[in-house]
Amino acid sequence: MKFITENDDGTINLTAPVMIPEAHDCDYKNGEIPLSEEQIQEFAKSYEKYQFIDHEHGLTRNGEKIGTPIHSFLLTEDTTMNTLNGSKTYPSGTWMLTSQITNPTAIDTARNGGYTGYSASVFTRSRADEYLAALKSEPSTPMPCSCKDVSSSGNSLIKDVPDPVVLSVSLVKSPCLHDSEFCELNGDIMEDDVKSLKSKVLSAMGMTEEAEVEALKSEVADLHTLLEETKTEFHDALKSMKEEFTKTLTEALTPVDETAMKSEEEEEAEEPVEEEVEVEETEEPVEEEATEEPVAEKGESKAEPIHDNLEAQKSKPINIYEYMGKNPDGTRKH
Numbered sequence: 001m002k003f004i005t006e007n008d009d010g011t012i013n014l015t016a017p018v019m020i021p022e023a024h025d026c027d028y029k030n031g032e033i034p035l036s037e038e039q040i041q042e043f044a045k046s047y048e049k050y051q052f053i054d055h056e057h058g059l060t061r062n063g064e065k066i067g068t069p070i071h072s073f074l075l076t077e078d079t080t081m082n083t084l085n086g087s088k089t090y091p092s093g094t095w096m097l098t099s100q101i102t103n104p105t106a107i108d109t110a111r112n113g114g115y116t117g118y119s120a121s122v123f124t125r126s127r128a129d130e131y132l133a134a135l136k137s138e139p140s141t142p143m144p145c146s147c148k149d150v151s152s153s154g155n156s157l158i159k160d161v162p163d164p165v166v167l168s169v170s171l172v173k174s175p176c177l178h179d180s181e182f183c184e185l186n187g188d189i190m191e192d193d194v195k196s197l198k199s200k201v202l203s204a205m206g207m208t209e210e211a212e213v214e215a216l217k218s219e220v221a222d223l224h225t226l227l228e229e230t231k232t233e234f235h236d237a238l239k240s241m242k243e244e245f246t247k248t249l250t251e252a253l254t255p256v257d258e259t260a261m262k263s264e265e266e267e268e269a270e271e272p273v274e275e276e277v278e279v280e281e282t283e284e285p286v287e288e289e290a291t292e293e294p295v296a297e298k299g300e301s302k303a304e305p306i307h308d309n310l311e312a313q314k315s316k317p318i319n320i321y322e323y324m325g326k327n328p329d330g331t332r333k334h
Contacts, residue, residue, distance in 0.1 A: 002084060003182040004110060007100070012107055013070070015098040016117045016182045018169055019043060021091050026176040033159045037093030043120070043166045044074060044095045050132060052168035053099045055106055057121050059168045063135055066103035066171065072096070083181040084116060090179075097169055098185070106171065115171040117180035125163045132167075 005013035021037040028034070035043075052059050053067035073096055080089045090096075097118060101107050109115060123131065158164060175181075325332060 003082075003184050010107075011067075012101050012110060013098055014101060014110060014115070014171070014182055015071075015096065015185055017090055017094050017177070017180045018097050018118045018120055018166075019095045020177060020179055021093045023177060023179060025178070027157055030157065031159070032157045035158075040093055040095050041074060043122075043164070044072060046125070046165035047072065047167075047169070050128060050165070050167050053101070054121075054168050054170050055103075055109075056172055057119070057168070057170045059121065059135075059170075060131070064103075066106040067099045067101040069097055069169070070100050071098035081183040081185070083183040085181060088179060088181070088183070096185075099169070099171075101171070110171065114173060115182075116173060117171075117175035117177075117182060119170045119172045119175050119177070119180070120166045121168045121170060122158050122161055122164050123167045124161055125165045128165050128167045 003015070007013065019035055019040045021040055022034045024034060025032060047069075051069055052065055053069060054064060055066050058064055075090055075092050075094045075096060077092045078089055079092075079094075080087055101110060106115075
């Protein structure tokens with residue numbers, strides 16, 4: 001069958017409208033009033049408590065569930081979809097539902113064309129709550145309800161049910177709401193579904209989208225501050241490492257001046273080393289008694305040895321004329 005999504009675990013997914021604003025259903029001639037967008041929104045919200053998927057409204061007869069709702073949302077604008085009977089446009093406010101069918105018999109029925117769409121089972125709120133409690137303790141407890149399918153035209157109309165809620169959504173062969181046909185979701189619809197789910201989660205947390213935006217802005221600001229602090233610390237550390245590395249590399253690559261080193265070594269070698277000299281004490285020389293020198297006989301010259309009278313010669317004035325053998329008037333001596 002078209003519009004069945006097969007899952008890896010053997011289950012299937014089916015999507016169709018549950019309620020359509022201002023649409024006429026099979027009981028319109030019997031006095032049923034078309035539902036407004038606000039009424040449908042309330043029904044969709046009430047279903048969040050019960051979450052039953054059944055076969056031909058059988059939940060109240062045998063307590064049997066055949067699947068689970070996985071996407072429930074309202075269209076936010078008029079949307080055209082491909083359905084079993086061609087392209088159809090659903091108005092804003094239409095309640096859409098995607099269910100996962102797990103019951104093997106129901107899966108075979110769907111694949112063989114035994115279902116074409118959905119039909120809602122409407123209870124009063126108090127009766128629905130009683131049934132929910134009874135179903136938890138006795139799963140097969142039967143209970144009458146006001147059901148909107150072809151065979152239920154003799155039952156009460158939705159407009160006559162006080163404080164109505166939707167207990168279950170049934171897979172049926174012929175939906176009372178004729179345009180409730182299985183269809184194909186596109187990407188835009190899925191995005192709206194995600195937004196709707198997000199809004200519900202925020203609401204449950206007591207937050208609005210505006211509050212979430214402000215919270216995100218605060219987180220971004222804190223993250224920005226942290227990044228700036230980390231950036232500054234990293235920059236300072238990197239700068240210090242760079243300076244140290246540059247210094248080490250420069251020292252390693254600078255050539256050694258061997259000449260300068262040699263000169264320094266030579267200067268160190270040439271520096272005089274002061275040695276301590278021991279001075280020996282000596283006895284003062286004893287002056288010898290003067291002796292008379294022999295007088296030279298006549299005709300003998302009394303010449304003192306040069307080396308003995310060196311100091312006397314140095315202090316004696318030189319007679320230049322005598323030294324040259326001349327008289328003061330320039331004549332040679334004879």
